[in-house]
Amino acid sequence: MFNLEIVSMAWQALIANKARTLLSMLGIIIGVSTVIAVVSIGAGAKAKVEEQFKNLSVTSLIVFPSRGAGNSKLSVDDLNTVLNESKFVNEGNATISGNSTIAFGKETQSGTILGVTENFLDIANLEISEGRDFTLEDNKNRAKVIILGKTLAENLFEDSTLALNKTVKINNRQFAIIGVLKENGSSSFGTSYDDSAYAPFETAQQNILGKNAQVRLVFLAREVELMELAEEEVTTILRETHKIREGKDDDFKVRDPGSMVASATETSDTLSFLLVAIASIVLIVSGIGIMNVMFVTVAERTKEIGVLKAIGAKQKDILTQFLLESVILSISGGILGILLGISIIPFLKDYGAMQSLNGVLLGFTFSVFVGILFGFYPALKASKLDPVDALRSE
Amino acid sequence: MSLIKLEDVHKSYYLSNGEEIPVLRGVNMEIKKNEFVAIMGESGGGKTTLMNILGCLHPLSSGKYIFEDADIGYVQDDFTLAYIRNRKMGFIFQQFNLISKLSALKNVALPAFYAGIKVEQRERDAAKLLKSIGLEDRIYHKPSELSGGQQQRVSIARALINDPEIILADEPTGALDSETGKEIMNLFSEFRDRGKTVIIITHDPKVAKMAERIIFMKDGQILDENYKLPNS
Numbered sequence: 001m002f003n004l005e006i007v008s009m010a011w012q013a014l015i016a017n018k019a020r021t022l023l024s025m026l027g028i029i030i031g032v033s034t035v036i037a038v039v040s041i042g043a044g045a046k047a048k049v050e051e052q053f054k055n056l057s058v059t060s061l062i063v064f065p066s067r068g069a070g071n072s073k074l075s076v077d078d079l080n081t082v083l084n085e086s087k088f089v090n091e092g093n094a095t096i097s098g099n100s101t102i103a104f105g106k107e108t109q110s111g112t113i114l115g116v117t118e119n120f121l122d123i124a125n126l127e128i129s130e131g132r133d134f135t136l137e138d139n140k141n142r143a144k145v146i147i148l149g150k151t152l153a154e155n156l157f158e159d160s161t162l163a164l165n166k167t168v169k170i171n172n173r174q175f176a177i178i179g180v181l182k183e184n185g186s187s188s189f190g191t192s193y194d195d196s197a198y199a200p201f202e203t204a205q206q207n208i209l210g211k212n213a214q215v216r217l218v219f220l221a222r223e224v225e226l227m228e229l230a231e232e233e234v235t236t237i238l239r240e241t242h243k244i245r246e247g248k249d250d251d252f253k254v255r256d257p258g259s260m261v262a263s264a265t266e267t268s269d270t271l272s273f274l275l276v277a278i279a280s281i282v283l284i285v286s287g288i289g290i291m292n293v294m295f296v297t298v299a300e301r302t303k304e305i306g307v308l309k310a311i312g313a314k315q316k317d318i319l320t321q322f323l324l325e326s327v328i329l330s331i332s333g334g335i336l337g338i339l340l341g342i343s344i345i346p347f348l349k350d351y352g353a354m355q356s357l358n359g360v361l362l363g364f365t366f367s368v369f370v371g372i373l374f375g376f377y378p379a380l381k382a383s384k385l386d387p388v389d390a391l392r393s394e
Numbered sequence: 395m396s397l398i399k400l401e402d403v404h405k406s407y408y409l410s411n412g413e414e415i416p417v418l419r420g421v422n423m424e425i426k427k428n429e430f431v432a433i434m435g436e437s438g439g440g441k442t443t444l445m446n447i448l449g450c451l452h453p454l455s456s457g458k459y460i461f462e463d464a465d466i467g468y469v470q471d472d473f474t475l476a477y478i479r480n481r482k483m484g485f486i487f488q489q490f491n492l493i494s495k496l497s498a499l500k501n502v503a504l505p506a507f508y509a510g511i512k513v514e515q516r517e518r519d520a521a522k523l524l525k526s527i528g529l530e531d532r533i534y535h536k537p538s539e540l541s542g543g544q545q546q547r548v549s550i551a552r553a554l555i556n557d558p559e560i561i562l563a564d565e566p567t568g569a570l571d572s573e574t575g576k577e578i579m580n581l582f583s584e585f586r587d588r589g590k591t592v593i594i595i596t597h598d599p600k601v602a603k604m605a606e607r608i609i610f611m612k613d614g615q616i617l618d619e620n621y622k623l624p625n626s
Contacts, residue, residue: 006507009496012496013495303491307491308504309476310449310451310479310485311479311505311552312479312480312505312508312509313480314472314473315472317508387451388446388451388452391491
């Protein structure tokens with residue numbers, strides 16, 4: 001028999017004892033707001049990880065020189081060697097990078113210049129918004145062409161659509177802008193894709209960055225499952241090519257950024273789980289508080305329960321009434337906790353907190369659950385009271 | 395026609411050490427429909443236990459309780475028990491036992507709530523009842539804002555809301571002065587005049603005298619089913 005009347009009766013019973021009600025709600029309020037704060041920090045951390053690595057293919061392996069660039073034999077030739085010999089790797093590119101100044105008329109911008117082989121944009125998941133990608137010929141001919149990142153193009157031309165086919169000066173040489181990238185937002189090795197300019201590998205090495213610029217190779221394994229094999233294989237091939245004797249250290253490093261993503265995600269998941277677990281303990285403790293209060297309430301109102309039974313209340317009616325009281329108690333606490341939780345998130349911005357519906361839902365579900373779980377036993381006891389014994393109590 | 399018939403009813407309580415305390419020891423009695431009966435007797439004689447049995451708050455230890463031709467002395471089913479208490483009986487207590495946080499109106503309407511009557515209907519009925527006993531300007535008052543006599547009248551209205559067959563009143567005037575007690579007894583007489591049955595427990599001969607018949611109990615048995623008060 002669930003209707004508004006019985007809800008209002010339960011509500012009246014609760015407001016008849018304001019201080020007690022509020023105190024027993026306190027645990028729920030703190031528990032729920034903790035859950036919300038914690039989940040929002042977790043969501044923020046996760047979003048940050050995803051943002052950072054969103055351009056990363058899970059099958060990619062990155063190879064870079066391990067010592068100073070001068071001592072490492074890692075070069076663009078290794079790219080083809082590996083691609084020709086490898087069973088587990090089927091795609092790859094080479095990049096060199098360095099800083100330079102890009103000028104259009106009087107407007108100058110300093111930025112990162114990346115010299116890239118022709119399939120770089122594909123592998124890095126970058127898209128052209130205006131113009132075209134590099135071709136094999138661009139690289140072979142050392143064509144003086146350049147593609148600009150979105151932000152860089154905007155800084156030079158105000159409107160990025162005006163950049164196409166204009167000529168910019170880098171190292172006192174003229175480069176034709178053949179393309180502008182779509183806005184991307186992410187970065188690689190600390191350099192934002194949007195702030196960079198891209199030139200064909202040979203062009204960049206010859207005309208901008210010089211022979212000594214660090215080469216970085218990226219390979220894609222055929223399958224995620226082959227990552228470990230691919231890593232071993234690439235290492236073996238490169239050691240052979242570089243003629244590194246047994247027992248000597250590699251002059252390059254191979255990194256598997258996919259596993260970095262996985263471990264970063266895992267760390268943030270573990271952290272969230274741990275914090276939610278702590279908040280859950282707070283909620284369970286607050287549930288025990290509610291159970292305590294409900295036992296006191298039932299004991300205080302034993303006589304009333306006897307009267308209700310004498311005038312025709314069924315066990316179910318009594319059970320519903322007391323259960324509703326604890327559920328209303330915990331839901332009210334839950335709602336206050338949600339309000340508190342939402343209002344403290346802005347203060348947690350430094351920890352990357354982010355409003356998250358999940359936290360609100362989790363907190364609310366938890367508070368309803370606590371109310372039912374810990375209110376049930378006292379309510380059941382109330383409903384099973386013998387009417388004569390109950391009437392006799394004072 | 396008999397409304398209530400008790401045959402050799404025994405009722406015992408058990409202490410925690412298992413010791414048996416017999417309270418009713420073979421009660422036989424019959425109450426006809428439309429009677430107004432007072433039960434008298436010494437304290438500890440089993441009057442309240444008898445009343446609780448009549449009100450289906452207790453099962454019997456042995457014997458038979460026939461109510462409207464049905465043996466209901468051993469009913470365990472909560473639904474049936476609640477139904478009988480709710481529709482057939484109206485309980486009235488010495489200490490009124492109103493729900494302190496509810497208004498007079500809500501108190502009176504409460505048994506109708508358990509009977510599943512919709513809120514508009516039951517509050518209309520409750521207001522009508524309160525008006526008929528002269529409490530129309532008190533319907534939104536809480537019990538603590540009412541005098542003892544007013545509270546007892548509210549509890550009578552509560553007992554009547556589901557139009558029961560029988561009123562069971564345990565010392566209904568015990569906490570009231572004699573003038574107020576008389577008003578309460580007049581309400582019972584009016585109820586009886588509508589063809590219903592009233593059973594009250596009382597110590598007070600003046601109150602008992604207003605009933606049609608007095609049953610006298612002693613030591614858990616009926617001493618006299620038709621007791622005559624000594625002339626005083």
